[in-house]
Amino acid sequence: MKTAILGAGISGLALARFLIEGGLAKGDVSLFEAAPAIGGLCASKTVDGFTYDVTGGHILYSKDLAAMNWIKACAGGERAFVKRNRNTKIRFADRWVHYPFENGLGDLPQQANFDCLKGYVTAWHRRQVDGSAAPAAFDAWVRWRFGEGIARHFMDPYNEKVWKRPLAQLSSDWVAGRVPDAPVDDVLRSSIGIRTEGYTHQASFFYPSHGGFQAITDGIGASVLERVRLSTPVRDLVRGASGWRVNGEEFDRVVSTLALTDLPGIVKHMPRAPAEAMAALEYNSITCLLVALDRAEHPDLSWIYLPHAEQGPTNRVTYMSNYAPGLAPVGKSSLLCEVTHPGGQPYPGAELEREVIEGLEAAGVLQAREVLFTDRTSTRHAYVVFDHGYGARRRTALEWLETVEITPLGRFGRFEYDNSDQCVIKARELAGRLLAQARAG
Numbered sequence: 001m002k003t004a005i006l007g008a009g010i011s012g013l014a015l016a017r018f019l020i021e022g023g024l025a026k027g028d029v030s031l032f033e034a035a036p037a038i039g040g041l042c043a044s045k046t047v048d049g050f051t052y053d054v055t056g057g058h059i060l061y062s063k064d065l066a067a068m069n070w071i072k073a074c075a076g077g078e079r080a081f082v083k084r085n086r087n088t089k090i091r092f093a094d095r096w097v098h099y100p101f102e103n104g105l106g107d108l109p110q111q112a113n114f115d116c117l118k119g120y121v122t123a124w125h126r127r128q129v130d131g132s133a134a135p136a137a138f139d140a141w142v143r144w145r146f147g148e149g150i151a152r153h154f155m156d157p158y159n160e161k162v163w164k165r166p167l168a169q170l171s172s173d174w175v176a177g178r179v180p181d182a183p184v185d186d187v188l189r190s191s192i193g194i195r196t197e198g199y200t201h202q203a204s205f206f207y208p209s210h211g212g213f214q215a216i217t218d219g220i221g222a223s224v225l226e227r228v229r230l231s232t233p234v235r236d237l238v239r240g241a242s243g244w245r246v247n248g249e250e251f252d253r254v255v256s257t258l259a260l261t262d263l264p265g266i267v268k269h270m271p272r273a274p275a276e277a278m279a280a281l282e283y284n285s286i287t288c289l290l291v292a293l294d295r296a297e298h299p300d301l302s303w304i305y306l307p308h309a310e311q312g313p314t315n316r317v318t319y320m321s322n323y324a325p326g327l328a329p330v331g332k333s334s335l336l337c338e339v340t341h342p343g344g345q346p347y348p349g350a351e352l353e354r355e356v357i358e359g360l361e362a363a364g365v366l367q368a369r370e371v372l373f374t375d376r377t378s379t380r381h382a383y384v385v386f387d388h389g390y391g392a393r394r395r396t397a398l399e400w401l402e403t404v405e406i407t408p409l410g411r412f413g414r415f416e417y418d419n420s421d422q423c424v425i426k427a428r429e430l431a432g433r434l435l436a437q438a439r440a441g
């Protein structure tokens with residue numbers, strides 16, 4: 001069964017490995033990768049001794065222990081990873097606010113604390129009285145769930161920075177299970193200064209000891225590397241007699257991790273309805289700026305959120321050199337700043353570096369004179385945007401792919417908010433199905 005896997009990010013690499021480990025002949029698996037290296041969104045880059053994850057700071061964490069252990073084993077075993085305690089904060093003017101925000105109200109200035117507590121309790125009480133269902137629009141959901149104060153002081157400005165759209169255009173579907181749900185007692189405690197922890201399921205995480213997060217995809221890819229055709233973009237997919245031709249070559253089966261939005265330009269003779277649905281799926285791009293610092297020490301932080309406009313265009317800063325020894329030269333340190341922009345639109349201009357550094361200086365995160373240099377990487381597909389048309393468009397796209405037997409996989413292959421562990425879990429499930437089919441057929 002000649003199988004083409006389109007894309008050698010973690011999804012494509014994991015699938016290839018599961019298929020081969022499950023008994024498929026190695027020579028029957030081919031991966032097509034447009035970039036000159038494997039890794040996709042998990043890639044890292046080293047510049048003058050500073051290593052950073054090119055699509056924002058990545059951490060390894062999974063509720064699926066088997067998947068996490070498999071990832072670790074592929075990348076050198078337990079000893080090839082360091083374990084870190086997550087220490088995340090929100091920078092609010094000159095204060096550090098405990099994360100999640102509603103568990104940190106006592107860290108706020110008094111008026112903001114009052115606004116947030118009043119709003120939270122009012123929203124909570126209203127839900128108890130009217131039993132209302134979660135609103136469909138994200139901005140209304142924020143008020144329904146957290147109240148007016150948290151919306152105004154944190155959720156609105158932060159989410160506007162990340163999503164770059166009016167929040168009414170977003171649906172609330174994606175927040176279920178992602179935005180922590182604090183009990184009202186915890187919020188009352190936090191407001192008067194009794195420390196409460198939200199979001200405890202991710203209290204610690206793992207990170208490769210060497211080479212950045214890319215060590216994970218390098219490890220998964222090591223045993224299938226000879227099957228990866230690097231610098232080979234898939235330009236056309238044409239239906240053959242009993243499979244698909246990929247760039248003119250026949251395959252029995254195609255698994256695509258390419259972004260759904262790109263498929264109408266690649267799959268020949270795609271009918272109008274799925275082509276329009278795919279092209280209309282919305283996403284955000286990201287530009288990540290490494291800031292190399294002539295400073296040995298960092299506060300002991302994992303990452304911070306910068307919700308306010310005065311803090312510059314960055315929404316999240318990873319304290320990159322805290323993740324593992326060797327990510328910065330001895331006596332130096334690094335920050336990794338994430339700036340999002342609407343997908344398909346031009347990347348932020350030459351002013352980005354200045355705006356980011358001025359914003360971080362205004363936020364009290366660094367001093368401009370400490371900056372040694374910056375390095376930036378832009379990634380077109382970074383975030384799936386859950387607008388109100390997302391569900392219907394995605395369904396149309398996936399249903400059509402199923403009818404023509406192109407199997408979608410991966411974060412943008414299926415247009416899902418998946419982290420790398422979920423990509424591995426889904427690759428494992430798909431490999432199980434494909435191997436069973438191969439055995440049966």
Ligand SMILES: Cc1cc2nc3c(=O)[nH]c(=O)nc-3n(C[C@H](O)[C@H](O)[C@H](O)COP(=O)(O)OP(=O)(O)OC[C@H]3O[C@@H](n4cnc5c(N)ncnc54)[C@H](O)[C@@H]3O)c2cc1C
Pocket residue numbers: 006007008009010011012032033034035038039040041042055056057058059060061232233234235257258259286338381382383409410411412413418419420421423
């Ligand atoms: C800001 C940010 C932070 C994140 N943080 C974390 C985190 O902390 N922990 C975590 O586990 N996950 C995190 N993730 C998610 C994680 O990066 C992704 O889930 C995962 O890397 C997706 O892998 P993939 O293989 O599905 O897709 P991709 O990595 O996008 O792989 C697709 C591959 O296809 C290739 N390709 C594209 N077009 C073509 C073409 N025409 N022909 C051939 N090849 C092509 C691409 O070059 C790419 O290599 C984060 C993501 C973002 C954006």
